[in-house]
Amino acid sequence: xxxxxxxxxxxxxxxxxxxxxxxxxxxxxxxxxxxxxxxxxxxxxxxxxxxxxxxxxxxxxxxxxxxxxxxxxxxxxxxxxxxxxxxxxxxxxxxxxxxxxxxxxxxxxxxxxxxxxxxxxxxxxxxxxxxxxxxxxxxxxxxxxxxxxxxxxxxxxxxxxxxxxxxxxxxxxxxxxxxxxxxxxxxxxxxxxxxxxxxxxxxxxxxxxxxxxxxxxxxxxxxxxxxxxxxxxxxxxxxxxxxxxxxxxxxxxxxxxxxxxxxxxxxxxxxxxxxxxxxxxxxxxxxxxxxxxxxxxxxxxxxxxxxxx
Amino acid sequence: xxxxxxxxxxxxxxxxxxxxxxxxxxxxxxxxxxxxxxxxxxxxxxxxxxxxxxxxxxxxxxxxxxxxxxxxxxxxxxxxxxxxxxxxxxxxxxxxxxxxxxxxxxxxxxxxxxxxxxxxxxxxxxxxxxxxxxxxxxxxxxxxxxxxxxxxxxxxxxxxxxxxxxxxxxxxxxxxxxxxxxxxxxxxxxxxxxxxxxxxxxxxxxxxxxxxxxxxxxxxxxxxxxxxxxxxxxxxxxxxxxxxxxxxxxxxxxxxxxxxxxxxxxxxxxxxxxxxxxxx
Numbered sequence: 001x002x003x004x005x006x007x008x009x010x011x012x013x014x015x016x017x018x019x020x021x022x023x024x025x026x027x028x029x030x031x032x033x034x035x036x037x038x039x040x041x042x043x044x045x046x047x048x049x050x051x052x053x054x055x056x057x058x059x060x061x062x063x064x065x066x067x068x069x070x071x072x073x074x075x076x077x078x079x080x081x082x083x084x085x086x087x088x089x090x091x092x093x094x095x096x097x098x099x100x101x102x103x104x105x106x107x108x109x110x111x112x113x114x115x116x117x118x119x120x121x122x123x124x125x126x127x128x129x130x131x132x133x134x135x136x137x138x139x140x141x142x143x144x145x146x147x148x149x150x151x152x153x154x155x156x157x158x159x160x161x162x163x164x165x166x167x168x169x170x171x172x173x174x175x176x177x178x179x180x181x182x183x184x185x186x187x188x189x190x191x192x193x194x195x196x197x198x199x200x201x202x203x204x205x206x207x208x209x210x211x212x213x214x215x216x217x218x219x220x221x222x223x224x225x226x227x228x229x230x231x232x233x234x235x236x237x238x239x240x241x242x243x244x245x246x247x248x249x250x251x252x253x254x255x256x257x258x259x260x261x262x263x264x265x266x267x268x269x270x271x272x273x274x275x276x277x278x279x280x281x282x283x284x285x286x287x288x289x290x291x292x293x294x295x296x297x298x299x300x301x302x303x304x305x306x307x308x309x
Numbered sequence: 310x311x312x313x314x315x316x317x318x319x320x321x322x323x324x325x326x327x328x329x330x331x332x333x334x335x336x337x338x339x340x341x342x343x344x345x346x347x348x349x350x351x352x353x354x355x356x357x358x359x360x361x362x363x364x365x366x367x368x369x370x371x372x373x374x375x376x377x378x379x380x381x382x383x384x385x386x387x388x389x390x391x392x393x394x395x396x397x398x399x400x401x402x403x404x405x406x407x408x409x410x411x412x413x414x415x416x417x418x419x420x421x422x423x424x425x426x427x428x429x430x431x432x433x434x435x436x437x438x439x440x441x442x443x444x445x446x447x448x449x450x451x452x453x454x455x456x457x458x459x460x461x462x463x464x465x466x467x468x469x470x471x472x473x474x475x476x477x478x479x480x481x482x483x484x485x486x487x488x489x490x491x492x493x494x495x496x497x498x499x500x501x502x503x504x505x506x507x508x509x510x511x512x513x514x515x516x517x518x519x520x521x522x523x524x525x526x527x528x529x530x531x532x533x534x535x536x537x538x539x540x541x542x543x544x545x546x547x548x549x550x551x552x553x554x555x556x557x558x559x560x561x562x563x564x565x566x567x568x569x570x571x572x573x574x575x576x577x578x579x580x581x582x583x584x585x586x587x588x589x
Contacts, residue, residue: 054423056584075327075425083423089416105333106424108324150420 006068008033008158008189009053013062016048023048025213026062031191035184037200038193040210046193047086049210050162053191054083067158079107082156084147086163086193092136096127096146099135100153107154121153122146124179126172140167148176152183159183161192165199177202232256232268235275238292239264245288252278264292330426334434339441342404352445355396359450362389363457370461381458381467386451386474387550390481393447394542397489398514400442405493406510407503408435409582414501419584428582432494439490448482481549485542488567491574492538498581514538531556535566 007030016023024045040046051057052064055071055078063070069077090099097118104114122131125145130138135146144167151159161180165173180203184190194200200207201221209216209224217224239245242265249255249267254275257268269275272295283290325333342348365379379385412418421431455475459468496510497503521537524530534540534556544563547554 051419051584056419056422073427075330075427075430078423078425079324081423083420085416085419085423087416087419089420091411091415091417102333102337103420103424105325105337106330106421106426108327108330108425110325 006033007031007065008067009191010065011053011062012064014049014052014059014064015061016052016057017060022213024052027213027215028062029208029215029218031189031208032206033187033189034206035180035190035192035204037204037207038191038210039195039200039207040193040216041195044210045213046210047162048213050083050085050160050191050193054078054081054160079154080157082151082154082159084151084159084161084164086166088143089147090135090143093134095132095134096122096138096142096149097131099146100150103150104153109154117153117155118149121149124152125149126175141169141172144168145172145176157188159188159190159192161190163194164192165194173199232270233272233275234266234268234296235272236261236266236292236294236296237264237279237290238294240289240291244286245282248282248286254278327425327430331430331433331437334421334431335437335441338408338435338438342438342442348404351399352442355393355446356450358389358392359454362454366454366458366461383471383474383477383550384552386455386478387481387546387552389451389454390447390478390485391543391546393450394485396446397443397485398511400439400446401489401493401510402507403503404442405439405490406497406506408438409494409497410500410503410506413498414503418582422584428579432578432582435494436490439493440486443486443490444482447486448478451478451482477549481546484545484549484567488538488542488570488574491571491578495574495577495581498578531558532562534558535562538570541566541570 009029009031011027011029014027015025017025022045027049038046038049048057052059053066053071055066055074058072063072065071066077067080071077094102097115100118100121101111101114104117105111109117119128119131122128125148127142127145127149130142135143138146144164148161148164151161159180164180165176168176177199180190180192184204190203192200192203205221206219207221207224208218237245242260242263246258246260246265249265250258252275254269254271255267256270259266267275282288366381369379369381409418412421418431422428452475455471455478462468492513493510496513497506499509500506517536517538518540521534521540524533524536535544535558540555541563544554544558544560545567548560548564
């Protein structure tokens, strides 16, 4: 991470194993303020990492600082952290309002203040109308939203959201993504895990890729892309004369491969930045009419696929 | 035109102190059970022996003929607490045994532990639910009966002879409730099913009784009876209220055994009360 602000998370040699099974293995990283996406396949260690940074489990080795403080056995720190777990984690016989209010009182709020805050949080996730219904009667999306409500209700500085969009309908996802971005815009930090990559991509370009208990890569999607030079970056240039353009590009040292299509050229390059810098000169010199410039690799799915293989 | 800072500012108001955070769990739990009709029926049933004994006290003060109905002394109160202990056993099975099992089943424990709450706070809160209910069943009615007897007495003979009874009631209740309550919570932390946890608790009590009696029968040594949890409580009761125990044993082995039960329960709770761990 290149951000110079104080990191919200600092892990040093962080490891957690469950007998013979490794959850997180020797992870050292810093996470800067803002929205950070945590990506990885099932069993990669995302949830273990989230439990470690919410102080729920103790590291087997190493240490973890959250907002500059050790997280293990530090309950006061949890007032500044909101956590939305992946699994359902409530009593189905309680109403949404009673549940959120009860958890707020655990944060130290008085009953009256907790009632007010709980209502505000439920309104923020559009659950105000269903506040007096039992959680057991909620749909999957509503249960997801009530979990979000308890995470934001005490107005934490850091939100840790484990698969927060799971089970939500498209409208719910959209409004939740907007809400997450709005929170970040207010200066809060958010760590969000998901395996639905385009949703993460719509929230942030700052990601951590996790696999087999290790951080495979961290940083901006583009930075990560540069790290994997052994997997050339693909760029598709749609133009009126693909053969002419291909003839010019084939001699460039940064071009590793090329495929000619009827309506364009797909170039593979190990130096996308250098390629993009030089490309306009060629286009202008040869008067090739470029109608579209696509980078099929420039999304999280491609990066993810490369790195976790 | 001044433009104010729109960025996030943390709450700087007053929050309750951390040391009382367990009380939130206890209060919510007690409110939950005391609002359930089934539980209220159970509570009323558990008060019937106290009501009956209250009637006995009242009658014993009405006429000379009824005064000799019963002798109200330390043994009388201990007998009442032993009787109420049966209800405590039921409370340890339900709701005691589901208190943690339900949180494990619903994953609620990971939310508890992601709040400003230690595992000790969590266990203390759950224990306080059980202890609060048990207080209503055992020491509270016993103390009321004591006050009733004192109130109806026309002289100070009773209070001067038995002033120690309230202390014995509280001490004995504290010991019994702590031992049974922690054992119940430990059983509850072993499984995600409250039903199985209840069965486990009952099995521990039942088989300890069978095991203790069996070992005593096989070896002919009364000392083995300390393996039996009900007999253990009998020994502890004798410490507070005086009087003979069934087997006339020295109290030290019983106290050691009691300490072992409490210690093991705490150890189990320490190991089992933790965030849900998904291992794939």
